[in-house]
Amino acid sequence: MNAAAKKQIDLYYALRLEIDELSNKLSAEHHKHLECKKGCDQCCLNLNILPVEYYAILNELTPDGIPEIETITDREDPCTFLKDHACSIYPSRPVICRTHGLPMLFLNDDGDDMELAYCELNFTNAEDVEFTDENTYPEDTFMSKLYQINREFVKHFKDKQYREQQIIPLIGILNEHK
Numbered sequence: 589m590n591a592a593a594k595k596q597i598d599l600y601y602a603l604r605l606e607i608d609e610l611s612n613k614l615s616a617e618h619h620k621h622l623e624c625k626k627g628c629d630q631c632c633l634n635l636n637i638l639p640v641e642y643y644a645i646l647n648e649l650t651p652d653g654i655p656e657i658e659t660i661t662d663r664e665d666p667c668t669f670l671k672d673h674a675c676s677i678y679p680s681r682p683v684i685c686r687t688h689g690l691p692m693l694f695l696n697d698d699g700d701d702m703e704l705a706y707c708e709l710n711f712t713n714a715e716d717v718e719f720t721d722e723n724t725y726p727e728d729t730f731m732s733k734l735y736q737i738n739r740e741f742v743k744h745f746k747d748k749q750y751r752e753q754q755i756i757p758l759i760g761i762l763n764e765h766k
């Protein structure tokens with residue numbers, strides 16, 4: 589990978605750190621409402637992710653860090669990296685997995701109002717919370733930063749050609765070390 593593409597991978601890691609810091613802060617703030625914990629895996633479905641995220645995760649995983657595929661029969665399309673109801677690539681998991689369970693604020697489909705979403709299995713007594721910009725995760729802000737980093741990455745990444753909006757299956761990582 590050339591230096592310009594690597595620079596975008598580093599920017600991705602920096603963004604991920606920023607997201608983790610905010611997610612930790614929001615988790616602490618809402619801890620009385622959050623039921624989300626190890627063992628709850630309803631969000632863990634097979635994902636498609638942006639190429640910059642794919643190669644950043646691949647870059648962190650050694651062949652030993654790639655888990656064996658396990659068949660889980662009681663779920664439809666579980667994420668391949670889910671093992672014993674826990675994430676087997678937890679430190680490297682994609683951005684979307686880092687915000688599971690938090691109250692998210694984003695622009696609605698019509699683009700004329702903000703919408704709030706949270707997991708109803710997880711966030712209890714939501715009626716007791718006054719949701720504001722300060723205590724919710726700003727989904728659009730971080731997605732826009734991620735798309736910008738990815739746009740530069742695919743422009744400079746010469747090993748494969750990707751379109752600007754293309755997403756690729758996370759599961760492909762399993763074949764990369766074979």
Ligand code: SF4
Nearest residue numbers: 632667669670675685
């Ligand atoms: S990468 Fe990990 S946290 Fe994300 S969906 Fe898969 S098992 Fe769940």
